[in-house]
Amino acid sequence: MNFSTTRAFGLFAAIATVTIWAVFMLVTRFAVQGNFTVEEVLVLRLIPGAIVMIPWMWKLGILPRGVPWPRALILMIGASAVFPYVVSKGLEFAPASDGGALAPGMLPFWAALAAYALAGEIPGPRRRIGLAMILTGAVVVSLWPILGGARDGAWRGHLMFLTGSGLWAIYSVIFRQSGLTPMHGLVIGLFWGTLTITPLLLLSGNVSFATANWGDIAVMMVIQSLIIGILAMVLFSYAVRLLGAAESSAFGALTPILALLGGVMFLGESVGPLKVFGVVLVAAGVFLASGILRKFDAAAKPID
Numbered sequence: 001m002n003f004s005t006t007r008a009f010g011l012f013a014a015i016a017t018v019t020i021w022a023v024f025m026l027v028t029r030f031a032v033q034g035n036f037t038v039e040e041v042l043v044l045r046l047i048p049g050a051i052v053m054i055p056w057m058w059k060l061g062i063l064p065r066g067v068p069w070p071r072a073l074i075l076m077i078g079a080s081a082v083f084p085y086v087v088s089k090g091l092e093f094a095p096a097s098d099g100g101a102l103a104p105g106m107l108p109f110w111a112a113l114a115a116y117a118l119a120g121e122i123p124g125p126r127r128r129i130g131l132a133m134i135l136t137g138a139v140v141v142s143l144w145p146i147l148g149g150a151r152d153g154a155w156r157g158h159l160m161f162l163t164g165s166g167l168w169a170i171y172s173v174i175f176r177q178s179g180l181t182p183m184h185g186l187v188i189g190l191f192w193g194t195l196t197i198t199p200l201l202l203l204s205g206n207v208s209f210a211t212a213n214w215g216d217i218a219v220m221m222v223i224q225s226l227i228i229g230i231l232a233m234v235l236f237s238y239a240v241r242l243l244g245a246a247e248s249s250a251f252g253a254l255t256p257i258l259a260l261l262g263g264v265m266f267l268g269e270s271v272g273p274l275k276v277f278g279v280v281l282v283a284a285g286v287f288l289a290s291g292i293l294r295k296f297d298a299a300a301k302p303i304d
Contacts, residue, residue, distance in 0.1 A: 006242055007242065007243070009238075009242060010238070010239050010241075010242030010243040010248075011239075011243070013235045013236070013238040013239035013242065014235075014236075014239035014243060014247070014248050014251040015251060015254070016235050017232050017235045017236040017239060017248075017251070018251045018252055018254045018255045018258065019254075019258060020227060020228055020231065020232040020235070021104055021232065021252075021255045021258075022100060022254075022255050022258035022259045022262055023223070023227070023228065023262075024224075024228045024232075025091065025096040025099045025100050025103070025259045025262070025263075026096050026259065026262045026263065026266055026267060027220075027223050027224070027228075028041060028087075028088050028091050028096075028224075029091040029095065029096040029099070029263075029267060030266075030267060031220060032088065032091055032092045033091075033092070035211045035212040035213075035216055036209075036211075036212055036216075036220065037206040037207070038085065038088045038089050038091075038092060038206070039201045039204050039206040039207050040206070040207050040208075040209055040212070041088055041220065041224060042081065042084060042085050042088065042197070042201055043198060043201050043202070043207055044217065044220050044221045044224050044225060045084060045224040045225050045228070045229050046080065046081060046190065046193055046194040046197065046198055046225070046229075047194055047198060047225075048221050048225040048226065049080075049190050049194075049225040049226070049229040049230055050190045050191060050193075050194040052225070052226065052230065053186065053187050053190050053191075053230070056183060056186075056187045057187045057190075057191050060181075060183065060184045060187055061184070061188075062187065062188055062191040062192065063188070064076065064178055064180060064185075064188055066178075066179075067174075067178050071174045071177075071178070074170065074171050074174055075171070075174060075175060075178060075180070075185065075188060075189070076188055076189065076191075076192035076193070076196075077189070077192050077193050077196055077197060078167065078168075078170075078171045078189070079168065079171050079175075079185070079189045080186075080189030080190050080192070080193030080194075080197075080229075081189070081193035081194075081196075081197035082167065082193075082197070083164050083167050083168045083171065084164075085197075086160050086163055086164035086167065087099065087103050087160065087161060087164035087165075089157075089160050090103070090156070090157040090158070090159070090160030090161045090164065091157065092157065093153055093154055093155075093156040093157030093160070094154040094156070094157025094158055094161065095154075095157075095263055095267070095269040096259050096262065096263040096267060096269065097259055097260040097262075097263035097264070097269050097271055097275065097279065098141055098142065098154065098157065098158060098161065098275075099157070099161050099259060100255055100256040100257075100258070100259025100260060100263075100279070101137060101138060101141045101142075101256040101259070101260075101278060101279045101282045102138055102141060102142055102158055102161035102162055102165065103161040103162075103164055103165045104165070104252060104255045104256065105134060105137070105138065105165075105255065105256040105279075105282040105283070105286060106134060106135075106138055106161070106162060106165040106166075106282070107165050107168060107169055107172075107252070108130070108131065108134060108249075108252075108285070108286055108289040108290065109131050109134045109135055109138075109169075109285075109289070110165050110166040110168075110169030110170075111169040111172055111173065112127070112131055112289070113169070114166075114169045114170045114172070114173045115173050118170070118173045118174070118177075119173060119177065123289070126288055127288065127289050127291060129285075129288055130284075130285040130286070130287070130288025130289030130290075131285065131289050132285070133281050133282070133284055133285030133288065134281075134282050134285035134286060134289065135285075136281055136285075137277075137278045137279065137280070137281030137282035137283075137284075137285060138162075138278070138282060139278075140274060140275070140277060140278030140281065141275055141278035141279060141282070142155075142158040142162075181237075182233055182234075182236070182237040183233075183234075183237070186230070186233050190229070236248065239251070245291075246290055246291040246292045247290075247292050249286075249290040249291070249292070250286075250287050250290040250292040252286050252290065253283040253284070253286040253287040253290070254283070255283075255286075256279045256282050256283045256286070257279060257280070257283050260275075260276070260279045
């Protein structure tokens with residue numbers, strides 16, 4: 001495979017990944033506003049995914065060996081169950097266009113804070129500008145409409161988006177330090193998330209599928225489990241391998257914009273100029289915070 005073909009596959013994988021991330025916001029918002037509870041959505045995400053990944057669980061193992069137990073617990077149930085639940089719960093209260101900016105959009109900001117707290121990493125000047133833009137855009141998307149009295153109750157969803165994003169950032173730093181491969185992290189999360197969280201979801205009394213037909217359940221199972229839960233992880237890992245972490249992460253800037261456009265086109269969400277400005281500001285900040293420009297600077301630096 002030549003360089004141009006390799007890069008084309010990497011670009012396709014990166015674009016497909018961020019599209020799936022936006023689809024998660026849109027599909028989950030549609031589901032929890034319609035025929036599914038958040039608990040039902042998560043059950044359909046965990047159980048089929050765990051069944052599909054059984055061969056990899058057998059091959060790779062289901063324990064994050066060599067990791068202290070507090071951190072191992074986050075690796076085992078965080079990304080697969082707890083964080084998706086918190087963000088999905090937020091979509092009960094707030095639009096997907098808000099979720100795109102405040103969940104994946106805020107991730108670089110929280111990741112920088114987590115990296116500083118857990119690993120002592122300090123971002124460079126350009127990344128700090130990007131992080132400041134993300135924070136400013138998030139304030140525009142969330143705080144300003146709340147102060148203006150718009151969408152009474154949406155603050156609950158915004159708080160859950162920010163919480164889920166912050167928890168995911170902590171997971172990301174711990175995962176990077178663990179030495180696990182993305183596939184191993186995926187199977188560990190699916191096994192323990194399904195084993196420990198699914199019984200709690202079933203005991204909540206909110207898993208009956210009383211308002212969903214079998215066709216809806218099958219479609220939601222494929223989207224949530226196979227596409228969002230598994231395929232997005234595989235594609236992102238593939239993109240990182242072919243393009244590098246910085247360039248792959250830069251594509252995350254598309255997620256808030258895609259969620260905004262999808263919310264308007266498919267869910268009929270109301271979007272004003274101020275929100276558009278906030279989402280674009282978050283997207284630009286994500287691009288700067290990814291470190292992609294530093295990579296280009298290094299490539300353009302003349303050799304002495």
